[in-house]
Amino acid sequence: MNPVRALGAGFLKFLAANGRLTVFALNGVSHCVRPPFYPRMILRQLIDIGYYSLPVVALTTLFAGMVLALQSYTGFSRFSAEGAIPSVVALSMTRELSPVLAGLMIAGRIGASMAAELGTMRVTEQVDALETLSTNPIKYLIVPRLLAGVTMLPFLVLIGDILGIFGGYVVSVYKLGFNEQTYLINTWNFIESQDVISGLVKAAVFGFLVALMGCYHGFNSRGGAQGVGAATTNAVVSASILILIANYMITEIFFAQ
Amino acid sequence: MTNTPAPKTPKIRLKDVHKSFGDKRILQGFSLDVMPQESVVIIGGSGTGKSVMLKCILGLLEPESGEIDIDGVRLSTLSRGEREQVNAKIGMLFQNAALFDSLPVWENVAFGLIQGKKMRRGPAKEIAIEKLAQVGLTADVGALSPAELSGGMRKRVGLARAIAGDPDIIFFDEPTTGLDPIMGHVIDELIVKCVKQVGATAITITHDMASARRIADRMAMLYQGKVIWHGPVTNIDNSGNAYVEQFITGSAEGPIKMELRKL
Numbered sequence: 001m002n003p004v005r006a007l008g009a010g011f012l013k014f015l016a017a018n019g020r021l022t023v024f025a026l027n028g029v030s031h032c033v034r035p036p037f038y039p040r041m042i043l044r045q046l047i048d049i050g051y052y053s054l055p056v057v058a059l060t061t062l063f064a065g066m067v068l069a070l071q072s073y074t075g076f077s078r079f080s081a082e083g084a085i086p087s088v089v090a091l092s093m094t095r096e097l098s099p100v101l102a103g104l105m106i107a108g109r110i111g112a113s114m115a116a117e118l119g120t121m122r123v124t125e126q127v128d129a130l131e132t133l134s135t136n137p138i139k140y141l142i143v144p145r146l147l148a149g150v151t152m153l154p155f156l157v158l159i160g161d162i163l164g165i166f167g168g169y170v171v172s173v174y175k176l177g178f179n180e181q182t183y184l185i186n187t188w189n190f191i192e193s194q195d196v197i198s199g200l201v202k203a204a205v206f207g208f209l210v211a212l213m214g215c216y217h218g219f220n221s222r223g224g225a226q227g228v229g230a231a232t233t234n235a236v237v238s239a240s241i242l243i244l245i246a247n248y249m250i251t252e253i254f255f256a257q
Numbered sequence: 258m259t260n261t262p263a264p265k266t267p268k269i270r271l272k273d274v275h276k277s278f279g280d281k282r283i284l285q286g287f288s289l290d291v292m293p294q295e296s297v298v299i300i301g302g303s304g305t306g307k308s309v310m311l312k313c314i315l316g317l318l319e320p321e322s323g324e325i326d327i328d329g330v331r332l333s334t335l336s337r338g339e340r341e342q343v344n345a346k347i348g349m350l351f352q353n354a355a356l357f358d359s360l361p362v363w364e365n366v367a368f369g370l371i372q373g374k375k376m377r378r379g380p381a382k383e384i385a386i387e388k389l390a391q392v393g394l395t396a397d398v399g400a401l402s403p404a405e406l407s408g409g410m411r412k413r414v415g416l417a418r419a420i421a422g423d424p425d426i427i428f429f430d431e432p433t434t435g436l437d438p439i440m441g442h443v444i445d446e447l448i449v450k451c452v453k454q455v456g457a458t459a460i461t462i463t464h465d466m467a468s469a470r471r472i473a474d475r476m477a478m479l480y481q482g483k484v485i486w487h488g489p490v491t492n493i494d495n496s497g498n499a500y501v502e503q504f505i506t507g508s509a510e511g512p513i514k515m516e517l518r519k520l
Contacts, residue, residue, distance in 0.1 A: 125355040128317050132349040133418075134341045134373035158449075 024216050029141045038140055045148035049207075050108050050155055052257070057102045058109060061160035064097050065089055065167030073176050082176075086183050086188035089168030094195040095255075098160035100152075100247055103206030107239040111214040114145055115235035118218025119228035122187060142215045150204050150213030157203035161196065198254040206243050206251060213239035266329045267292045268426065268458040268507030269314065274323030274480075283309045284320065296452055298490075300504060301479035301512065307462035308352075310479070311428050314460075315347065316340050327426070345373050348419035348427040348457070350448075352434055354411040356403035356418075363399030374422065378429055384450040388417040391454070392447050409440040413447065427452060429461040433468045437506040443498045445471040466505050466508070478504060480513070487506045 001009075072085045118141060121127050130137045165187060172178040214235045221231035267290035276284040283306040301307050310320040314325055316332065325332045326345055334341065348369075356365045365384035370376040376384075386396045392413040399405075408416065419427050431443035432448060445468050452459045453466045461472050469476060470490060477487035478501050486498045493505060497501060503511030 062484075122354060125351045126357055128312070128315075129349070129355040129357070131317055131353060132315055132344055132347060133369040134345045135368075136337075136341070140372070 002130070002223070009171055020220075021207040021212075024219075027138055028146050028198050028212070028215065031136070031139050031143050034139075036139065038144060039146040041117070042147055043142060046152055048113075049106070049148045050152035052155060053106055053109055053152075054159065057156045058163050060101050060105050061093065061098050061164040062167040065093055065164030065169075066171045068092055068164075069168035069176070074159045077240065081179075085172055085176075085178070085187070089172075089189045090151050090165050090191045091111075091195055093164035093168070094161045094191065095251075096199075098164050099157045099199045099202040099206060100243065102153060102157050102160050102203065102241055103210065103247075104244045106149075106156070106207070106226060107210045107213075107236055107243060110149070111151045111210045111235045111239045112213025112232045114229055115218035115232045116119070118215060119231040122219060122221050123224055123228060134146075137219075142219065143208035145211045145215050146208060149207035151207070153203040153207030153210070156201040157199055163197060179244035194254065198250065200254055201254075202250050203249060205218055205246050209242045209246060210239045213242065258364055262373065264509060266297070267291055268328060269460065270326040270329075271310070271314070272324040272326075273283065274310070274313060274320045274325060274403070276306070276313060276318060276320045276501050278427075280374045283482055285311070285325075286353055287323070287479070287483050289477055289484055290426050291458055291460060293458055294456055296449075296461070296474045297460045297477060297487075298463060298473035298474055298475075299477045299479055299484075300464060300469055301462075302464060302465070302504070305479045306428055306482050307322070307479055311349075311462060313459065315349065330498065332397070336429060343375075346425040348422060348424035350412070350415045350427070350429045352430045354403075354415035356406075356411060356414060360403075361399065362394075362401050362403060362406070362414050365403065366399070366416060367420050368418065369422045375376045385417070386422060388421050389414070390415045393443075409437075409444070412436065412440075412444050412465070416444070416447055416451060420455050420457075421427070424457055427455070427459045427462075429459065431433070431463050432461065432472075433463065433465045438467075440463065441468055442471070448472055464504075466507075477509075 067123040068089050069085055072088050073082060076084055077084050118127075121141070127137050127141070130140055167185055170182055173180050217231040217238070219239070221227045267475070269289075269291040271287055271289045274284050274287040275282070287306070287310055289297070299307055299310070309318060312322045314327075330343070332343065334351060357360075359370065360368070363382055363385040364371070366388055367378075367381035368375075370381040371378060382399075386399055386405065387397065389399055389401065391438070394410065394413055394417070397409070398414075403414070429448060431445055435454070436444060445491065447470060448461070459472075461469070463469050470493070473490040475487060475491050476493050477484045478498070479501055486496055486501050488496065499512050503513050
């Protein structure tokens with residue numbers, strides 16, 4: 001095939017895929033505010049995303065905070081700037097590390113699980129069965145996942161913020177010999193509400209992206225086990241990339257001078 | 258070919274329905290009338306468009322052209338809400354039962370009552386247990402997960418779900434596929450019993466001729482996307498149609514050629 005033609009065909013395919021995703025997202029969001037709602041399904045997703053993801057997010061952010069304190073000390077001690085460690089840990093965790101790490105962990109855990117579950121439902125005709133039982137699959141399957149993604153990730157990130165700062169505190173106080181009170185006062189004085197809020201906004205956006213990618217790829221999967229496998233991979237990869245892109249854009253909006 | 262004029266409004270009418278997937282033309286002018294409380298079995302080889310035809314009636318697929326009416330109402334003119342109301346009158350037994358893995362058996366059976374008809378869970382569970390009994394399953398099966406059921410039990414649960422809402426119309430997509438002959442016979446008898454009890458109109462698609470003879474009042478043969486013969490089940494052995502004769506005898510010789518890729 002002519003290379004220009006191939007490039008054009010690829011570009012058109014890319015636009016078509018983006019169009020389908022946009023229509024799917026708008027459809028899902030519009031159904032979020034229109035009854036009927038399925039409280040049991042929403043509760044199930046809230047528990048699945050919020051409660052069952054807590055250990056993985058907690059461990060990730062705790063150790064990220066600990067490592068951050070250690071690495072910062074290694075660098076800052078060269079300039080006798082160890083006193084900046086509490087603020088560096090607090091700002092890094094709340095603004096960047098906690099939301100991004102939680103988002104990526106949730107993309108792996110929840111995005112993959114959503115794509116696999118919905119993909120299996122699609123290829124085993126369970127989605128068709130919903131339609132025949134007068135139930136809109138978008139309302140029953142997609143809306144609870146989108147709502148749970150948007151609402152639960154900020155809670156997880158808030159807990160991640162606390163645990164990350166706690167991890168930095170433990171390493172600084174018990175390993176690097178910082179004064180407990182000074183560390184806590186420095187952390188409290190440097191951190192601002194905007195730091196935490198920007199992290200929570202990022203978390204809500206990341207939660208939406210993870211749920212959207214999991215639902216979109218799962219709901220549209222075709223071709224049996226291989227199709228479900230491909231949907232799962234696509235959901236995780238696309239959610240992870242979108243999280244990193246969205247992270248830059250939200251940071252630009254909040255903190256660009 | 259038997260072709261008598263319909264005496265009253267058909268329960269289901271398909272007229273000149275076309276459906277393609279890309280270059281592949283599946284339905285090529287499919288037309289069929291099904292009268293109220295009639296049980297029509299559609300036979301035909303794999304890939305002839307039987308399941309596609311059912312999905313077009315259910316609104317799961319959109320035909321490119323043609324008309325589909327239920328009770329004289331043109332489905333293409335309905336809104337999504339009106340379409341859901343029509344679907345509430347239809348029960349469907351899927352080929353592999355399509356039970357919801359995340360729900361226990363009783364909730365699968367009661368799903369349409371709880372979610373579609375907004376019935377409270379208590380009364381819906383009672384109806385589900387009653388429907389399970391109608392298909393020969395005890396109440397304790399209701400508490401099991403679909404993953405714990407055998408193939409035959411899954412079909413029975415699927416049948417119980419299909420009749421749970423006392424539908425006007427029931428579709429059966431290859432109800433005996435994957436079952437041993439005895440279980441296939443049991444399922445056929447349950448289908449006949451349930452359809453009569455509910456007083457429903459039924460369309461069954463299958464290529465299992467023994468099953469088709471047990472279920473059908475009338476049969477239609479689908480070939481290359483259109484009905485090439487239809488008539489009472491008693492006429493199937495004297496159809497005078499070479500395609501039908503080859504299909505019911507399962508002969509490799511005849512006008513139907515299997516599409517095999519050349520090596």
